[in-house]
């Protein structure tokens with residue numbers, strides 16, 4: 662069967678038409694002999710802001726990398742619009758799904774603007790290094806992440822937080838339906854963390870699907886509208902933050918006793934950690 666070429670509003674498998682979607686179907690993923698995700702199935706709810714939470718090493722990065730096909734499952738498959746990612750051209754996947762990795766490698770001597778412009782590569786070809794829409798996508802993404810004034814700065818000379826915002830701008834410029842961000846708030850001061858979380862809500866409100874790996878449960882509960890909790894390569898729970906984030910769950914997943922009260926501003930669950938269980 663030929664690979665999907667053009668923007669499919671709908672995908673087609675075995676003649677049946679499906680809605681735009683991104684779903685992992687019984688994927689097993691690992692490194693060498695180490696299996697990390699085992700027989701995991703998960704649909705990323707479309708048009709939502711999903712926070713992926715869970716302890717260090719539980720497989721969060723492995724999961725988002727699998728959804729972006731930077732890691733290939735050993736068995737099972739990820740379906741984009743119902744079509745296995747393996748049947749999509751890599752460039753077409755990159756027009757639909759963007760991933761900001763947890764530790765992106767900083768290219769030498771690259772300015773902020775040229776980094777953000779890299780987000781447009783999936784739309785270019787050998788003969789066409791510019792397409793209408795590039796300029797606007799780059800400008801809008803830089804403005805949204807507050808890096809316009811840093812456009813001509815070299816990435817290596819920025820603070821960790823400034824650099825993180827430049828990476829997020831690059832991912833936004835990719836202009837995809839699915840925006841996957843692996844720990845986008847790491848290295849940011851609290852004000853810039855909140856800016857990024859508002860930005861995630863903003864992106865969702867413009868109709869895109871946002872998935873962010875977060876460590877701060879209170880931020881996840883307050884800003885995301887869906888949470889996926891991972892434990893040892895499995896989805897331990899998923900759903901609305903107020904349904905999912907409970908003292909029992911925090912004990913089970915993080916081995917931590919806690920009290921949970923309402924966030925005084927948003928009313929969402931607010932975790933007050935006590936002792937390790």
Ligand SMILES: Nc1ncnc2c1ncn2[C@@H]1O[C@H](COP(=O)(O)OP(=O)(O)OP(=O)(O)O)[C@@H](O)[C@H]1O
Nearest residue numbers: 692695697715716717718719720721722723724763
């Ligand atoms: N490139 C790799 N090669 C070998 N093992 C890896 C690699 N990346 C991750 N792992 C292992 O896979 C498991 C899951 O790692 P992963 O990075 O997905 O966890 P995580 O939930 O994102 O953790 P963190 O919160 O620390 O970022 C860990 O045991 C880790 O050591």
Ligand SMILES: [Mg+2]
Nearest residue numbers: 721722723763
């Ligand atoms: Mg990780």
